[in-house]
Structures are given as structure tokens and as C-alpha cells.
Amino acid sequence: MYPLLVASLITVTIAVERFSLYRRSGTNMALIKAHLPQLLMDGEYCQATALCEKAGGIVGGLLTNAIAHRRVVNNLSEFLSGESIAAASRLKDHLNYVSAIVTIAPLLGLLGTVTGMINSFDVLSIAEGQPFAITGGVAEALVATAFGLLVAIVAMMIHVWLSQVVNRLISNIEMGASLCLTSIKED
Template sequence: MIKLFHSPQEFSTPDLAVQSPSRRLVSLVVTLLVTLVLFSPFASAQERLPKVVEQRGDQLVEAADPDGPLPESVAAVKQRQVIPSTPEDIIEEMGYFLLPFVIASIISMWFIIERLVILRSGRVIPRHFVSRFLKLLRDGKLNARSALKLCEENPSPIASVFAHGVRKWGKPSVEVEQAIIDGGERQLSQLRKHLRVINGVATVAPLMGLLGTVIGMIQAFNEIANSSAMGKAEELAVGIAMALLTTAFGLGIAIPSLIMYMYLAGRVDGLVMEMDQNAQDLVHLISAEGLAASAASRKATTTTTTTAKTKTDKAASKS
């Protein structure tokens, strides 16, 4: 029987030189086979995949990919494990979840732009009209009819408030002020119109994002439960990342909407305070007390002017 492996003592003895040629040949062949088995690239755990074949012109040429193409199943898994970063990938991955966010963003932008146009200071309180109107009242150049006509010819929220007060011309200041308050409340409701819609979008958008996150997590865990044991951690991470995309979209819509709601609400409050100040000036000018005080002031001014003129004429006649 031929011995395939020899002890070190056998290789080190001087009898090696006198061994038969056939025995030495067998030993060399066995050593070569062992070396090939231990160091061959085919002994790796992973099997080499087939090469990629590309068509160049009329010939099929092997691609320079040493690992060959991935099977379709492996490629699909790798593609699914890539977290979307481009807008196209995000839109494709979110699917029907994207529709409510698009609708919410359109609604928010529409009403924000509309309120920015409506709440312009020059439209709500035109300074030239207010200053001219109050100046004419102080000078006594307007009566109830002409003042009301002037308000109707200059349509604006402050003109509507003035018109409510002018209709109580000559009444006690309490009645005039109450009429202005009623007209101011109507105008305030018009100024605050659609602000609730913006606030509603800012409130609902994060909730939609949270709902999308919960649904995405449920889908991710279902996919993990129905898949093989290998790669569960990666699939879970990708599922969580995709679920959090909905929360990011919700916050991205809610934060600007909330900021614009607070800004527009503050602008409304500032306009209302300015309108109230102008309305108080109107009450002092058209109420019964204000008209009496204005008449007395004008009478005193006229008397003073007449007296001064008389004195001037007497002094001139004496000289």
C-alpha cells in the first residue's frame, strides 16, 4: 500500500536519495494536489457568478466585471435597500402617501398668498383717505350726508367702519362708539378669514406624517416577518427611513404654515389697533358731545377773531 503522507523523519533521512523513482513521483503528485486544494480560488465560500456579456457592434464581448452580473433577486434586494435621496426616488417610494401632502401644501400656499394680498396696509387703511376725511371733519366741511357719500366712494375696511359711525351722526358718543364696534367686528371677521385654514394645515400636516410613519412601520415589519432571516436589520432600517419620510414631509409643510399663520395674525392685530385709534378720533368729531365742543370751539375762535379785528379797526381809525 502506498503511503500518501510521510513523516518529517522520512523526508530528512539520507534514504530519500535512494528511493525508487515511482515512489518519488507519487509523493510529488500528492504534494501538488494538496497545494491546489488549499490555495485554489474555487475553495472560497461564495460561488463565482457568470460573466456579463455586452454587445459591441455585431460581436458579443465579455464585460470587464470580475464578479459577473447579480441575479435579478439579489439586484432587487439591493435596489430596495438603497434609501431614496433624489426627488424621483422619493416620489416613487412614497406613492399614494404623497397626494395628501401635495394637496395640503397647495391649500396652504394659496391662502397664504391670498391673505398677504388682502392684508396689505394700504388696502385696509389707506392713509390718504383717513387723513383727508378726518381733516375735513375737523374743519367742519362735511355733514352726515357728504361724509357718508365720501366713505362709500372710497371702499376699504376703514371706510366701512367710518360709515357705521357716520350713520349715528349727532348721537351720543356711546351710540356712535357701539356702531363703530359693530362695524369693526364685521371687518375683523373678514380680515381673519381663511386664517383658520392655514392654521388647520399646520395642525393636520404633522398628523398625516405620523399616520404615514405608523403605516410604513407596519409594512416594514410585515415584510421582515415574511422574509428570510438574513438581512432583517437592513430591511428594518430601510423601512424606518421610508416611514420617516412622511413625517419629514408633514413637518416641512406644517412649519412654514404655522410661521405664516402667526405672522398674518399679528398683522391683523396691528391693523385692528390702528383702525380703533382712527375710529376713536371719529367718535370725538361726530358724536353729540364732539359736535357741541367743535361748535363752541369754532364760536370762540370766531369771537376772538372778530374782537381782534374790531380792536385793529379802532386803532386804525384813531391814528
């Protein structure tokens, strides 16, 4: 039961930390889509930078960085690609742990079932003639299984939700990079 408790605490901790990060990473994509392409085509880089900063989030920061480095880098497309991959990687951090807990929690529950049944049979061999002596071990086994399944179900729901948010943020990153690349004026 203790490993399952630790697994559930890890899941909740990761969910809270990722939720906080994802809230800070949100970008006003409507603002970027509506105004950034024209500003870049007109060569209004200061205004474009201010717009990206106002839009905020991970996409705003990425585009601000790209606009600032447009003359320094040899290939803006490669620069944006690399920055996008790094940003996506940061967004996916720790999700693999939640995925592992989804798999491990039922196994830990089954391990608790096996140990509970072993304890039941030990009690049965010691307490012959006492039919209710086995119920404590069976109850332990069932509780371990139920808790393992509960942890796995909650972890799976959290993983699916976090993955969906990450996919949306990555899609916004790709859209922002594409807008920047197709609109930026060659100097």
C-alpha cells in the first residue's frame, strides 16, 4: 500500500506542477494571428515584438526570441525549429512518470493481492478450525487491488488531460512559427 500511496502522491504533484506551467504557457493566439503577419510583412519588428510580449506565453516568448535573432542566425527556419523542439520538450517533462504510474499501479495492487493471499494461507495453516481467520488476508488483498486500480485510473485520466493540453500548446507553437516564417520580411 505504501508504494501505491507514493505513486498517487507523485501523480498529484506532477499534475499540479504541470497545470501551473501550462497556465503560464498559454498564449493569446487570436491576437498573434490577427496582427503579427501584417506587422512582420511591413517590417515593423518593434511593434511585432511588443505584440508577441502582449500575447505572452510560450509562443509569445518563442516569437519574440525569433524576431530578436532574425539577423543573427543563418537560417531562421532552423532556429525556430530548434527552439520549438526545446519548448515542446519542456512541456512534455514528467509526463512519462505519470504514464509509468498508470502501468505500475495495477501491478503494485496485484502484488498486494498476492501477498495478502499468502498471508491468508499462512493464517489458515496456523489457525486450523477457524474459518474466519482467512478473511483478514483476503480483505488486505482486495483493498490492495482496488487501490492499485484506483491510482491507475486517476493517473490515466491525468495523463490524458495533460497530454491533450501539451498537444494544444505544441500546435500553437507550430502555428506561431509558421506565421513568423511565412510573414517575416527578408532584410
